Amino acid sequence: MSAEATTNLPxxxxxxxxxxxxxxxxxxxxxxxxxxxxxxxxxxxFAIGGLMASLIRLELATPAGDxxxxxxxxxxxxxHGVIMIFLFLIPSxxxxxGNFLIPIMIGAKDLAFPKLNLASWxxxxxxxxxxxxALLRGGADTGWTFYTPYSSMYxxxxxxxxxxxxxxxxxxxIMTGLNFxxxxxxxxxxxxxxxRLPLFVWAHYATSLIQVLGTPVVAIAILLVAxxxxxxxxxxxxxxxxxxxxxxxxxxxxxxxxxxxMILPSMGxxxxxxxxxxxxxxxxxxxxxxxxxxIAVLGFLVWGHHLFVxxxxxxxxxxxxxxxxxxxxxxxxxxxxxxxxxxxxxxSWETPMLYxxxxxxxxxxxxxxxxxxxxxxxxxxxxDTYFVVAHFHYIMVGGAVMGYLGxxxxxxxKITGRLYPAFWSKISALLIFxxxxxxxxPQFVVGYLGMPRxxxxxxxxxxxxxxxxSAGATVLAVGYILPTIYFIWSMRYGERAGANPWGAYGxxxxxxxxxxxxxxxxKPVVTTEAYDYYTLKEKRVA
Amino acid sequence: xxAESSRAWGLAHHFxxxxxQREASYLGMWVFLVTEIMFxxxxxxxxxxxxxxxxxxFALGSKELDITLGAFNTAVLIGSSLTMALAVWAAQQGxxxxxxxxxxxxxLLGGVFLGVKVVEYRAxxxxxxxxxxxxxxxxxxxxxxxxxxxxxxxxxxxxYFAMTGLHALHMIIGIGVLLVMVVLALRGSFSxxxxxxxxxxxxxxxxxxxxxxxxxxxxxxxxRNI
Numbered sequence: 001m002s003a004e005a006t007t008n009l010p011x012x013x014x015x016x017x018x019x020x021x022x023x024x025x026x027x028x029x030x031x032x033x034x035x036x037x038x039x040x041x042x043x044x045x046f047a048i049g050g051l052m053a054s055l056i057r058l059e060l061a062t063p064a065g066d067x068x069x070x071x072x073x074x075x076x077x078x079x080h081g082v083i084m085i086f087l088f089l090i091p092s093x094x095x096x097x098g099n100f101l102i103p104i105m106i107g108a109k110d111l112a113f114p115k116l117n118l119a120s121w122x123x124x125x126x127x128x129x130x131x132x133x134a135l136l137r138g139g140a141d142t143g144w145t146f147y148t149p150y151s152s153m154y155x156x157x158x159x160x161x162x163x164x165x166x167x168x169x170x171x172x173x174i175m176t177g178l179n180f181x182x183x184x185x186x187x188x189x190x191x192x193x194x195x196r197l198p199l200f201v202w203a204h205y206a207t208s209l210i211q212v213l214g215t216p217v218v219a220i221a222i223l224l225v226a227x228x229x230x231x232x233x234x235x236x237x238x239x240x241x242x243x244x245x246x247x248x249x250x251x252x253x254x255x256x257x258x259x260x261x262m263i264l265p266s267m268g269x270x271x272x273x274x275x276x277x278x279x280x281x282x283x284x285x286x287x288x289x290x291x292x293x294x295i296a297v298l299g300f301l302v303w304g305h306h307l308f309v310x311x312x313x314x315x316x317x318x319x320x321x322x323x324x325x326x327x328x329x330x331x332x333x334x335x336x337x338x339x340x341x342x343x344x345x346x347x348s349w350e351t352p353m354l355y356x357x358x359x360x361x362x363x364x365x366x367x368x369x370x371x372x373x374x375x376x377x378x379x380x381x382x383x384d385t386y387f388v389v390a391h392f393h394y395i396m397v398g399g400a401v402m403g404y405l406g407x408x409x410x411x412x413x414k415i416t417g418r419l420y421p422a423f424w425s426k427i428s429a430l431l432i433f434x435x436x437x438x439x440x441x442p443q444f445v446v447g448y449l450g451m452p453r454x455x456x457x458x459x460x461x462x463x464x465x466x467x468x469x470s471a472g473a474t475v476l477a478v479g480y481i482l483p484t485i486y487f488i489w490s491m492r493y494g495e496r497a498g499a500n501p502w503g504a505y506g507x508x509x510x511x512x513x514x515x516x517x518x519x520x521x522x523k524p525v526v527t528t529e530a531y532d533y534y535t536l537k538e539k540r541v542a
Numbered sequence: 543x544x545a546e547s548s549r550a551w552g553l554a555h556h557f558x559x560x561x562x563q564r565e566a567s568y569l570g571m572w573v574f575l576v577t578e579i580m581f582x583x584x585x586x587x588x589x590x591x592x593x594x595x596x597x598x599x600f601a602l603g604s605k606e607l608d609i610t611l612g613a614f615n616t617a618v619l620i621g622s623s624l625t626m627a628l629a630v631w632a633a634q635q636g637x638x639x640x641x642x643x644x645x646x647x648x649x650l651l652g653g654v655f656l657g658v659k660v661v662e663y664r665a666x667x668x669x670x671x672x673x674x675x676x677x678x679x680x681x682x683x684x685x686x687x688x689x690x691x692x693x694x695x696x697x698x699x700x701x702y703f704a705m706t707g708l709h710a711l712h713m714i715i716g717i718g719v720l721l722v723m724v725v726l727a728l729r730g731s732f733s734x735x736x737x738x739x740x741x742x743x744x745x746x747x748x749x750x751x752x753x754x755x756x757x758x759x760x761x762x763x764x765x766r767n768i
Contacts, residue, residue: 220584
């Protein structure tokens, strides 16, 4: 209608051009600008974490430990893990896309606590700065898991700084989660009932619950490690009857649910992408919505599967094994419902849809191998091998990163008001899919054959598979560099997007791109279900 | 119409009305307190695990604590919760001077609590009960036969200092915020319509109080009769 025509006027005031100068960005309370700040920060740390990964793959191209020494290698994979998990994956979708979209999707002007939102970005950067300082001083060598007693008693590296960095970043994660929970409860537009919410919002609600319930537990665990190193308060010290395995329990009580902090938001993105590019309502809305909550709840009951070989009783192991397999149920519900949504949909192969389809394939492989690992006997066989490494990369990179990139490609026109080149973006999506599989599929095989993780050298018979993996990492790197280039290019030279370039359904597509600072000229009133593409089509025809 | 008249001073731009703003800040505070419960929960878990393994050593450690000072502090803290509740009541009535008065009383009682805590910590350090190289606890022969080792008693004090230390840190932060709030109250920042900060601080203070209500029996009382 006429809405599209008026939004293309060049001089319209939006959140990007309403104010200029560094100060207007660093002191902003606008959730959209804070999302951009986060985008810049996490992209930077993604690059650093990626650099570590490149060095790791370079070392593993040959069986001998020739590029770096064993100790340096330990520091490399620790830095890679800590940076990618705490500084990239956990904040990625919530702090960037969630921050930008949740207030708009629920018809609000901002998150409930804008100052807290800005504070979370500063806290994040403070923690990140500590970690980077630790890295410059040589980094930690404990692995991202900081297992005691190595981390608390023996490690001769920057454990405290790195751990405190993770501790502080945790607070920013809590702030974001708290803000989302309150916003989703209290700020919804009139008529926007819980079951009319976009599934992206449901997924973030479930994620926020985990952030709020889990993060404090790892915070106290990390704090106790620091207290043991600094103040001799040896809670995990066996010499005074302490139990190092207690640390593992506390750590995984958060860090397993943390995996769902990474994957749930990307599942929310998936629901948006699949519906938008098949022009259909989601199949089984309530099932998809509740499966997010089910994953969040079950996620808290499965941490023991990380302790199958850590002196946990067989009974506990069996219970955790069964509970872990239960997570497959809500996960499968989602995959089946996305697939059923495609059925008889009017599918178009835009770039975000390529990511979505790639996501389903990779997530299914990651999920099924996860069920394999939940099996006690099999896990003991492949524990701490590359099979595990491949599994969690399929979930975290194949799932979370694919979802993040798909979402970024989907909402980029909304965020910047510009379109990126379709051809190059499809090439990069393809490169990432191929490169990812080439990198990580061989690791399933080499892990099953018995190659342990976290060693810088390996027997010669594993070289072919490792070279394949390293070659794949190169392709993957190209796939990640391409979007960086064309996204930056598009901000200046990209075609203007208009309010709704994809013809998608949802409140965020009914306002101009980029949106004005207060998002809505008038408070929206919601009268329809989510993804009501049928009515949208009827309106167009009329 | 409604929106015009309610765009009053103290109402943030992104809220429709005071009620929404109030409900948002209360819910935010409750969610924050949930994170606090989980935070302390990690330590309580450690306490339960180690106590169940070393009950006698923990009871011996518990006996070293000063039950009189602990009980006194419990009373002080409950008193401070009363004054905090009165401050919230004063805020609801819109009586700004009384808000400030009750907040100051709360701060004073919190200060007394921390002061007593310092006395207690000092005594523990003097008796070589601070975990670390200086820790020394004479285990009697009988206790040794019953499986008590010096290290297990040290674990009790690890937990004692970690738990009460973390609790005291929460009190110090709380007192800092209360000091700011006294200034705000005297400046007239709180009105009958808009005193969310006082209410939320009340919730926080009661939470810190309740943590102590659990710490006191766990650390001071359990197993003293051995």
